[in-house]
Amino acid sequence: MNEILRVGNRTITADELIPLLASYQMLPQLRRELIIDEAIASVDCTREEINAAKQQFLAERQLKSEAELKAWMEYQGLSTNQLEAITLRKLKVEKFKQITWGKKLESYFFQSKSRLDKVIYSLLRTQDIGIAQELYFRIQDKEQTFAEVARQYSQGPEAQTGGLVGPVELSQLHPAMAQILMNSQPGQVVPPNRIGEWFVIVQLEKFVTAQLDDAMKMRLLNELFENWMNEQQKQMMLSANSVDDSSSFSKSA
Template sequence: MAKAELPRPYLRRLALHGSLNTFVKDLAEEQLVSQYPFSTDDQAKLASDSLISDYLSDLGVVDQASLDQWCQKYLIDSPAQLAEFVRYQVKKKLIVQRLLAENGETAFLKFKDRLDRVLYSVIRVPSEALAYHLFYALDHGEITFSDAAERFSDGVESRSAGIVGPVDLCTPHPEIASRLKRGRPGELFEPFKADEWFLVVSLLYRFESSYDDISRRTLGQLLFSAKVAEFMPEVSKQLLRTHLASTPV
């Protein structure tokens, strides 16, 4: 790995503001891209005469004024820097495409909880007796969920008529998520305890994900990030060794 260009005072500032890990991740990404075994077809794409123009066209950068503005945004000062930047971005895209081709469908099943979305209603109260009272009143149509949430819920959902979402299934409390996973739209769940609260939950709607372009984009980034993470421990060690050895504290 090439020595980090930032001197120790700037690294210390990154650490102070909680951004050093992001910098390490960026270095790990550079290492992944530089070491990745691109195929012959990939190498041909990277050597294409239209690589830069095609990339800029896809971004909507179609005239000199927009190009100048775009280059200023990324601190690009020369054609060589422009070519280097575009090649790097295209390499990342090719890596994502390869990872999806090799692992995309398996990753879809693994991360489906992050891709599915649910819309649900919840009431949060401190008393089990009150939770059951509201549950039976809701079940018999004696009160609407929105009225019950606004009047009795102690959570922030009291300000949204009890409605939460759409969110992925990794976002709710695990006790809520476990019921939403197996529930049917319109189902009212019997009260249960989660942390210090007793909850009444109803599943309103489930947005099932499919292995489409939107899911593939999300999965591609997840797979790419996982690959970058494999390089981070060693990159972090090398960065620390380099600056401890070369710069006094």
């Protein structure tokens, strides 16, 4: 029996490890990490980059002294070499993202911009079309402000904010709502529209154009990386299924 891990009174053998990972639904994560290891194998890092990555790693975990670091490593079951490997691996992953997609960020940003733009808008919803029409005319005739009517009559959580919602990305909205707002001008009150179970009155307050700043670059890099990762995992599963099918054919032949 090949013992590889002891947890409390339980001994885990090599033969038990893969079934355990599968039962705990951890195999997809293992596959993911193996794909990453292969992808970053050729990425080189300078000593300055490695030192900076170590300092960032410690800061993110708020490890401010050697004693805190030692206690954390013991809890994680890590040796000094393993800690250095983890730090270096994270650095390599970030460099891999930059090397692979850094020059494509601007074009990807403009392709994605329509879903990244944000809106701030006022919303009033009710399930009664008659009430919706009446409230719309009150707002249009300036008998009451949108905020006053929303606080009093809106049947969603936006009533607590006088109907004000956002900023929220257009991609996060119901497609019909996003279309209404994209076709609106700031301050324009749109007549009641049916969206799902609701009749909604909407007023665009502000259109917030997405900017390719550092935070957006990081987000898009991570998005491209995850898209690539999903594709790699799909290909891995297809290859595994192909091998299984070939094996089954060989046995039956």
